[in-house]
Ligand SMILES: C=C(OP(=O)(O)O)C(=O)O
């Protein structure tokens with residue numbers, strides 16, 4: 243089937259900011275639609291998200307230029323191309339953009355087209371998206387990391403660590419994992435209320451109470467997990483995303499009222515890992531602190547999953563540098579950090595070859611599009627983070643994964659096997 247028309251429009255994301263939605267029309271009448279998410283604690287080397295900067299529209303955050311690039315530049319070039327040649331189309335997008343950071347046409351313009359092409363192809367073949375992406379081998383659900391307490395840039399003035407996630411690895415299926423996490427989430431609300439904390443939620447749907455420290459956040463979550471009837475370290479584990487680039491300046495980490503060196507931060511994490519059932523720490527140190535990351539990996543790389551988000555930005559060349567230097571042991575995968583499906587898959591392949599795990603991620607500004615749920619199963623990514631158990635744009639991904647699990651006769655949920663090395 244060939245592409246007949248490409249359309250783009252401005253829609254809103256979960257923060258009420260404009261974002262781009264793309265539709266790809268085929269000659270057989272199939273339509274593929276995809277919407278692009280947007281980050282807040284972005285890595286400085288992410289592909290460029292094109293914004294109009296017209297102060298009269300959306301305070302300068304409009305995406306009309308990116309839309310014009312899709313309609314006037316990209317669209318005409320794709321007419322008549324086979325929708326099944328994803329790689330060829332993505333390479334064409336990269337060439338049309340013509341810059342290393344996608345600033346020519348905008349990574350948001352490119353990714354919207356790249357994802358809508360995959361969707362249209364799946365629709366044309368009458369296949370679920372995960373099946374189109376993964377073929378007959380797609381049969382494994384990811385372990386979810388659910389962000390139940392939001393701090394850092396995702397909530398106003400509470401604790402410095404951005405994400406406190408529960409990992410229901412002890413479940414025997416994805417849907418059981420979701421149920422367990424939802425029960426813990428509701429119990430956490432009760433516990434916070436008893437402590438007279440606010441139960442309003444942050445950008446990713448986790449609670450955003452004014453806790454005094456990250457340790458208090460961890461202990462409150464573990465208390466809620468136990469009260470909900472689960473055993474921390476057996477049923478429920480923890481994952482953190484400090485997003486440390488956000489509290490790093492001039493070589494110092496300004497953390498919980500103290501100025502800390504990278505080594506002191508590593509000691510702090512070592513203590514947390516020792517005391518609590520933490521299986522994963524993402525962006526424990528800042529994106530430019532490669533020496534610090536080496537210390538972190540040397541000290542904790544055998545004890546906990548160390549995920550690089552801001553430091554690698556889903557970029558194969560930067561990840562290669564990390565692999566060469568022995569930095570981290572896992573990579574966060576965000577499609578809009580690099581801009582096309584083909585490049586995202588290249589990063590994932592590279593990670594696997596080097597023995598790094600992969601964690602697929604939403605952005606803090608999301609849409610109702612559930613593309614990443616299908617992408618997680620299609621690529622057998624292993625783990626996914628899509629926020630909390632409130633806010634529909636987050637839950638939509640978990641719900642789609644439960645639908646996929648139901649359609650698979652022999653669905654595999656990796657569960658605790660994912661963290662076997664780290665569980666004591
Ligand atoms: C999802 C994240 O946040 P954002 O989308 O704001 O970068 C993250 O840092 O992992």
Ligand SMILES: [Mg+2]
Pocket residue numbers: 483485524525551552574
């Ligand atoms: Mg992160």
